[in-house]
Amino acid sequence: MQDGNAPAVSVGQKTGGSREKGLNRVLEILEFLHTTQRAIGIGDLAKGVNAPRSTTYTVVRSLVEAGLLEMAGDGNRVYFGKKLYLYGMDYVRGNDLLRRGRQEVDHLSRETGETSELCMLQSGRYTIVHSSPGTRPFRISSATGLQIPLPWTASGRLLLAGMDRADIEAMVSEDDLTLPDGRRLLLDDFVTDIATARATGYCVTSGLVDAYTKCLAVPVFSAPGKVEATMCLVVPIDTSEERTGNLLGLLRDRAARLSIGG
Amino acid sequence: MQDGNAPAVSVGQKTGGSREKGLNRVLEILEFLHTTQRAIGIGDLAKGVNAPRSTTYTVVRSLVEAGLLEMAGDGNRVYFGKKLYLYGMDYVRGNDLLRRGRQEVDHLSRETGETSELCMLQSGRYTIVHSSPGTRPFRISSATGLQIPLPWTASGRLLLAGMDRADIEAMVSEDDLTLPDGRRLLLDDFVTDIATARATGYCVTSGLVDAYTKCLAVPVFSAPGKVEATMCLVVPIDTSEERTGNLLGLLRDRAARLSIGG
DNA sequence: TACAAACGTCTCTTGTAAGAGACAATCGCT
DNA sequence: AGCGATTGTCTCTTACAAGAGACGTTTGTA
Numbered sequence: 001m002q003d004g005n006a007p008a009v010s011v012g013q014k015t016g017g018s019r020e021k022g023l024n025r026v027l028e029i030l031e032f033l034h035t036t037q038r039a040i041g042i043g044d045l046a047k048g049v050n051a052p053r054s055t056t057y058t059v060v061r062s063l064v065e066a067g068l069l070e071m072a073g074d075g076n077r078v079y080f081g082k083k084l085y086l087y088g089m090d091y092v093r094g095n096d097l098l099r100r101g102r103q104e105v106d107h108l109s110r111e112t113g114e115t116s117e118l119c120m121l122q123s124g125r126y127t128i129v130h131s132s133p134g135t136r137p138f139r140i141s142s143a144t145g146l147q148i149p150l151p152w153t154a155s156g157r158l159l160l161a162g163m164d165r166a167d168i169e170a171m172v173s174e175d176d177l178t179l180p181d182g183r184r185l186l187l188d189d190f191v192t193d194i195a196t197a198r199a200t201g202y203c204v205t206s207g208l209v210d211a212y213t214k215c216l217a218v219p220v221f222s223a224p225g226k227v228e229a230t231m232c233l234v235v236p237i238d239t240s241e242e243r244t245g246n247l248l249g250l251l252r253d254r255a256a257r258l259s260i261g262g
Numbered sequence: 263m264q265d266g267n268a269p270a271v272s273v274g275q276k277t278g279g280s281r282e283k284g285l286n287r288v289l290e291i292l293e294f295l296h297t298t299q300r301a302i303g304i305g306d307l308a309k310g311v312n313a314p315r316s317t318t319y320t321v322v323r324s325l326v327e328a329g330l331l332e333m334a335g336d337g338n339r340v341y342f343g344k345k346l347y348l349y350g351m352d353y354v355r356g357n358d359l360l361r362r363g364r365q366e367v368d369h370l371s372r373e374t375g376e377t378s379e380l381c382m383l384q385s386g387r388y389t390i391v392h393s394s395p396g397t398r399p400f401r402i403s404s405a406t407g408l409q410i411p412l413p414w415t416a417s418g419r420l421l422l423a424g425m426d427r428a429d430i431e432a433m434v435s436e437d438d439l440t441l442p443d444g445r446r447l448l449l450d451d452f453v454t455d456i457a458t459a460r461a462t463g464y465c466v467t468s469g470l471v472d473a474y475t476k477c478l479a480v481p482v483f484s485a486p487g488k489v490e491a492t493m494c495l496v497v498p499i500d501t502s503e504e505r506t507g508n509l510l511g512l513l514r515d516r517a518a519r520l521s522i523g524g
Numbered sequence: 525t526a527c528a529a530a531c532g533t534c535t536c537t538t539g540t541a542a543g544a545g546a547c548a549a550t551c552g553c554t
Numbered sequence: 555a556g557c558g559a560t561t562g563t564c565t566c567t568t569a570c571a572a573g574a575g576a577c578g579t580t581t582g583t584a
Contacts (some may be wrong), residue, residue: 021284023285023324027330033352034348034352037352062289066289079352084349086406087295087342087346090296091341091343091347094299094300098347144351
């Protein structure tokens with residue numbers, strides 16, 4: 001990611017690869033495992049996070065001892081451990097909205113047969129927090145936990161509702177405005193979309209992330225005016241106006257049920 | 263000054279005074295939040311993990327930025343964050359046994375009306391990985407993720423099946439042999455219990471953790487002979503012989519379905 | 525059976541992060 | 555308003571962890 005270490009201090013040009021804090025190594029490792037989605041050898045892990053092997057071994061050992069990571073079956077690969085699962089469950093327990101949102105999403109996809117998702121802002125990025133597959137043959141939804149540029153999604157437009165232009169600009173990088181197929185979005189258009197979405201209380205995007213789907217999203221409020229999450233349906237791009245309208249209606253009902261006020 | 267008593271601290275077996283590694287601070291913080299089960303102010307957190315305030319602020323900031331922790335509603339308390347939830351889901355996804363075990367447990371408690379649990383070893387300690395409440399009025403089961411001394415439980419006897427005396431001794435501290443009500447267990451008896459449990463393929467304990475319940479447990483194998491988890495039912499201590507037998511039968515069926523071989 | 529590559533452990537050095545503590549700003553009492 | 559306790563931020567020092575790298579061992583493949 002961007003981030004950097006402060007170029008800061010004068011004197012002596014620092015070549016790139018200086019020492020990294022152990023804590024950051026941990027964060028990088030977790031994030032890396034999250035993207036690979038599978039157990040990985042420690043050597044490869046070291047390469048993957050660009051850390052020295054010796055350091056990686058030490059850090060991994062600590063994490064395994066603590067139960068945040070586990071050695072996978074064969075013996076020399078690591079992946080997430082039980083502790084992370086337990087902490088994750090704690091999070092769910094402490095978070096009504098997530099708990100109920102998961103249920104609504106599951107229910108919704110069973111009811112409509114379409115892929116349904118619960119989305120939230122996660123350190124400034126759009127994140128699919130829970131998704132339920134739907135019954136259509138090929139639809140592959142992006143993996144849970146995947147982070148996607150805000151401007152690519154309908155939910156993104158809702159999640160930023162209520163922010164002013166400066167805030168929005170701060171949350172969107174240049175790259176985010178380039179769609180997967182290479183098209184460019186204009187920041188101005190994005191800002192307008194957000195305002196519209198806010199006013200109408202929903203957002204529909206067609207063929208943004210890929211050419212075959214349409215995304216219907218509605219906001220979930222944690223307090224009047226504060227958008228905490230969105231629920232969305234991913235449907236074929238050629239879904240009829242009528243069905244789209246019906247689905248949107250359903251979605252709004254569900255979201256209203258989740259919202260605390262607003 | 264405060265102090266004067268329980269150093270409290272925790273998990274990292276650490277002598278008092280000196281500097282602590284940032285990584286360990288993180289582990290302590292997570293563990294502490296897991297035991298409190300609620301958002302907590304940073305100052306209190308610092309006290310709780312026995313860390314300097316300045317350090318705690320820095321560490322917490324990192325973790326919040328990374329999304330492992332979140333500032334809770336009011337603004338100056340922290341608790342687990344979405345990232346931990348996502349990592350936890352990754353763990354579940356990569357772990358067939360857990361995923362299916364959760365379902366079986368849910369099903370079992372619905373079917374029998376009794377509290378049902380899935381248990382595993384977690385860094386050498388007995389851990390309730392998932393539990394489903396049952397329909398009885400008062401039964402309060404211990405919280406998920408709670409770590410309990412192995413000798414206090416039926417599952418503990420099964421989880422250690424196949425270990426020799428030395429291994430067992432290493433996993434059990436002196437304190438573990440003292441029951442909540444003050445009674446002492448003998449290590450020898452415990453070892454015998456384990457052998458018996460292994461031979462019969464189940465274990466029943468009565469009034470061990472508390473005076474009102476009986477615990478029926480059976481092993482789940484990840485490979486022939488290797489006990490990876492246990493499923494158990496927590497029932498009133500006065501449950502009839504007959505019903506107990508029936509429940510045990512059910513339990514064994516379920517567990518067999520989960521096991522990979524054995 | 526030999527050779528190269530990856531694994532896991534150790535040692536030693538030095539850059540740096542953990543911690544002590546000072547500070548201003550709030551909060552919460554009475 | 556007055557006082558003590560708490561909060562969040564900052565600075566500076568030095569104890570110590572991150573990293574380079576060497577070593578012996580275990581792959582696997584030619």
